[in-house]
Amino acid sequence: MSYEGLRVMGIDPGLTRCGLSVAQAGRGRAVVPVAVGVVRTPAGAELAERLLRLSDAVNEWMDDYRPDVVAIERVFERGNVSTVMNTAHAVGVLMLAAAQRGIPVHMYTPSEVKKAISGNGRADKKQMTVMITRILGLSEPPKPADAADALALAVCHCWRAPLLARTAEALSPQSTHPEGVRP
């Protein structure tokens, strides 16, 4: 079974800034960047209005890039309470957009992503940017800078997908189409 061509949307969730990326698995561990960007919603707007804007934006990305699978960062209770809550609300609408299209969603913790990309679960932002730039064969660091995390999530899933599928297959011998794989 080949994962070549698997198209992953990586999402670094947030309401003020939400990083979006699309990357496609190539041969072996090669990953080809397709798109990267940041969606912003105005801090002064009503919460419901901000969620609507974010939802519209991610739906537009899904229309444009038709990902096979979504990889999204798992939210933790760290830092400012209202920021955490806003991010959790954002995750709700982002996951809903995927579910409405039947696109499977995988969640990764920040340390899982860091470990997959750099070998170190505590890698800092600079190390991560260097690794992502190298892995994707970019001539310079990805822009906007705060979207690098979204690319890292997509790369992480491209690399984890074969392992996840083997695990799923081992757990359920009947399964022939692990989620996130084009039949």
Added chain:
Amino acid sequence: MSYEGLRVMGIDPGLTRCGLSVAQAGRGRAVVPVAVGVVRTPAGAELAERLLRLSDAVNEWMDDYRPDVVAIERVFERGNVSTVMNTAHAVGVLMLAAAQRGIPVHMYTPSEVKKAISGNGRADKKQMTVMITRILGLSEPPKPADAADALALAVCHCWRAPLLARTAEALSPQSTHPEGVRP
């Protein structure tokens, strides 16, 4: 300006259980119950799938009852972390459903609701059920029992709407159509 006929959807958000209600403002402080229920999603299902089911259910309620405004409980970081996060994800999709229809959303803390309904911000579940049963003129406590909070939110907004409108008007003298009021 009269609030008679204002139709409020009260939502006690949750992913495992989400309380939904619709109530309509009558004369003075009278409030007429229209509908009450609980949406459940299976704890064993994928998070994205659960959010989709909740979204479909609340959209169906909005189609059926066409509320003018939504009153939803504000989530706090209390209790089990993953329950709080799931509730926050649920709030995201619930607010999105309202925003997609242009329905204004108001958030209330549990103690604001308790104080409005019973005069006591620390009223217990039993006291709240007794008050809601009395206010809505029901012959017995609302069923399902865990939907009483959703009704309390709707009643709370029916009573707060005139005050909110006066405050909005005082802050912006040009405003003639405070949100949540049928023109």
